[in-house]
Amino acid sequence: MTTARSERAAAEAAQDLLTRHRAPLERAVTAIRTREYWSPYPDEAAAYGELARTAGDEAFHRLLGQEFTSDQPGRDGSVGPGPEDGGESSPYGFGLGITYAHADPDVLLPAMEAAMAGWREAGPWGRAAVCAEILERINARSFELAYAAVHTSGHNFLMAFHAGAVHAQDRGLEAVAYALSEQTRMPTEVTWSKPMPDGRVFSLAKTFTVVPRGVSLVVANRVFPTWNGYPGLFASLATGNAVLVKPHPGAVLPLALTVRIAREVLRESGFDPNLVALAPERPGERLAATLALRPEVRIVDYAGTSEFGEWLEANARQARVFTAKSAVNSLLVESTADYRGMLHNLAFSLALYSGQLCTSPQNLLVPRGGITTDEGHRTYAEVVRDIAATVTDLLTEDASAIAVLGALVGPDVLEDVEHAASGAIGPVALAPRAVAHPDHPRATLRTPVLVALDASREEDRKTFGREWFGPVGFVVAVDSAAHGAEVLGAVTRRAGALTVGVHTTSPEVEALVAEVCEHAGVMLSVNLMGDWFITQSAVYSDLHGTGLNPSGNSVYCDGAYVAERFRTVGVRRYGDAR
Incomplete structure (x- = not known):
């Protein structure tokens, strides 16, 4: 149970993070308004130092053949290590041999709901600062994540380093910037005054509080689990929701690393780490379909084939469903x-x-x-x-x-x-x-x-x-x-x-x-020429998708992408007429 002391500690930790991250957060908000080029995460490998790539490769290889440890509640078994029992196999021709904890949703989801109380109290800026810290630590491990992308999604290294690591981080921070902008659009408190016919002024003191929807489910794809997964993950987390990440069975590792880092930052910042959790699935389990219909799940983010995306849109009626589907x-x-x-x-x-x-x-x-x-x-x-x-x-x-x-x-x-x-x-x-x-x-x-x-x-x-x-x-x-x-x-x-x-x-x-x-x-x-191609999408500037054709019902990233992840609840207090 959260205590007043732990809440104060969390508030102080969030304030410290806000002092560190306010400037880049404000710069990100400016970028989404001006649509100009900007990024806090260098996409030139040399910027990370001569030994960074080697260290990332070594870190990736240390994970192979091991159990990916987790302190999530509700463990009821394991997934992996072989393809026959849900384990990952590199498109470059070898099995990763990593074992992940499988969680019982009946235990995990209530724990995630309970974690949201203190997180909501952190407020939009406090949550944004914690999210920025998570992304900064992810950025520090970009090469490890790049090699994870190579050997789960089949990327060449440059593609993995860009789309699987630094540009995915940009997508995450972009979502945080939109979340911050939308949550602070309305004042938190105001005195409302109306002149009366008799010359008096009738006044009400009003407060407006951002209230998250509930648990958010991210159903990731294999091709770009981070680039497609980070927008929903950070949009939901920054707006006060807990996030359950359901990775594709063939690409668990990039998101397992992401969830581990997020949980570490949340814990160190005084928040319940169960705000973010991982849900790998057993072969044939169809876990995404089961989780998407749970009453605790109020938001679903999906990237993948149109068939399952359309099923989610039709059946996950208790949740707001955001889809990115097939495209021609x-x-x-x-x-x-x-x-x-x-x-x-x-x-x-x-x-x-x-x-x-x-x-x-x-x-x-x-x-x-x-x-x-x-x-x-x-x-x-x-x-x-x-x-x-x-x-x-x-x-x-x-x-x-x-x-x-x-x-x-x-x-x-x-x-x-x-x-x-x-x-x-x-x-x-x-x-x-x-x-x-x-x-x-x-x-x-x-x-x-x-x-x-x-x-x-x-x-x-x-x-x-x-x-x-x-x-x-x-x-x-x-x-x-x-x-x-x-x-x-x-x-x-x-x-x-x-x-x-x-x-x-x-x-x-x-x-x-x-x-x-x-x-x-x-x-x-x-007429694209030179080194810019139809395949590329500039974060903070281009809108990826429109939500206007069958390739998906949402956009990375606009105000609508984050605004439906929370609601604003008002309280009116009577003030003396004067």
């Missing part, structure tokens, strides 16, 4: 003033992380009459050939290819690649090839397969109108730029998209595609 991203190529630059940008976007990004382009729409370029007119066939040749050149050497690609996260991804490469769905413009990893000979890496399709054929429209997760791309012939805009709009409205692109030198085409994207509810990128 399209890019229209109409004309360009830099043909070679465009080809390189497209090739890298198709190849990055073997097309396993939620923002990877799948459909390249090209007018069947060809395009205008700075090198003259290019026919549809020439554009297809040149894209394929550029991808090939980019990935010719295995040593350079492994720095761009990622290991395929499951056999189903390889099955899709092989099916597309068989010619069964259309002419193969670029066949995939296996890439050998010198350090991990059992890893499954494939370069992209490109298939030529035609939007005038119904069967082809069905093919490119659904998500093909992984390194499968379609170069789709369309009648014109207007037809291409119509096609990408229809695919977005039906299947969902997180990003759409266009390459054009025509203001009229750009305006047309922008209008289509606005109506379909998807972000548009125009």
Whole structure:
């Protein structure tokens, strides 16, 4: 039971943290308002010191084959260490052998509810400061988390260090900034006065208190467990809710490390560590579905396939459900003033992380009459050939290819690649090839397969109108730029998209595609070149998702993403009329 003394200690600890973290928190709030570039977490590995990467690798390897210790209440068994009993297996070809504690929800959830009382009293700034401390300590272990991402999600190291570590931390702090902004929008107390007809003034003293909804459930995916998981985790925690993290069975470690760090900071700050807990699942348990329907769970954050996301939206009726689901991203190529630059940008976007990004382009729409370029007119066939040749050149050497690609996260991804490469769905413009990893000979890496399709054929429209997760791309012939805009709009409205692109030198085409994207509810990128790609999303500036198409009902990050995680309760006290 919380005592007055422990509450005072927690308040003092939170105040100390606030003194340390107020400046970066205020800077984060400014960034989400101005949308300018800013980050407290360097994304250059050299900024962390010469020995940081080696130390992170060693820390990761010390975890292998061990029990991941936990002091959470309600332990009723274990998960792991082998794949047959729920353990993780690296996409690079070896088992992690880590055992995690399994918890009884009937014990864990009441403990988490009880933990919220003192946390609520910390207030918006106190909670934000503790969250900022958690993220700072996570940042100090970025390389360990990066290697955890490599060997659970199949990232190459650079992708793991960025999306699996520092950029995920940015997403977490962004959510804290929005939570702070929304919770402090209303004053905590005010004197309300109304002039009366007889000259008196009628007054009421009013207070407004932020009240959290309840336990928040984060259902994470395997591909980006931290980048997709941190927004919901920190948005809920910063608004006063306890957070139960249900990791994907294949990617427990990154979130287990996150939960451990969060619990350490909470305990040291005088708060109940059961505000954050981990819920790994046994094989076939369907724990996410069970937890999502628990009455204690009032918020659900989900990232993954559309099928389960739609089930959550329909069935977890006691909770506010935030989903990020499947996406089919399209890019229209109409004309360009830099043909070679465009080809390189497209090739890298198709190849990055073997097309396993939620923002990877799948459909390249090209007018069947060809395009205008700075090198003259290019026919549809020439554009297809040149894209394929550029991808090939980019990935010719295995040593350079492994720095761009990622290991395929499951056999189903390889099955899709092989099916597309068989010619069964259309002419193969670029066949995939296996890439050998010198350090991990059992890893499954494939370069992209490109298939030529035609939007005038119904069967082809069905093919490119659904998500093909992984390194499968379609170069789709369309009648014109207007037809291409119509096609990408229809695919977005039906299947969902997180990003759409266009390459054009025509203001009229750009305006047309922008209008289509606005109506379909998807972000548009125009003529991206150089080192910025359609796959990228700038934290504090870009909005990831819109909530307006089937790819998800929420946004990383806006006010709506955090505002429904709490409510404000008012108290009115009568003041003497004067």
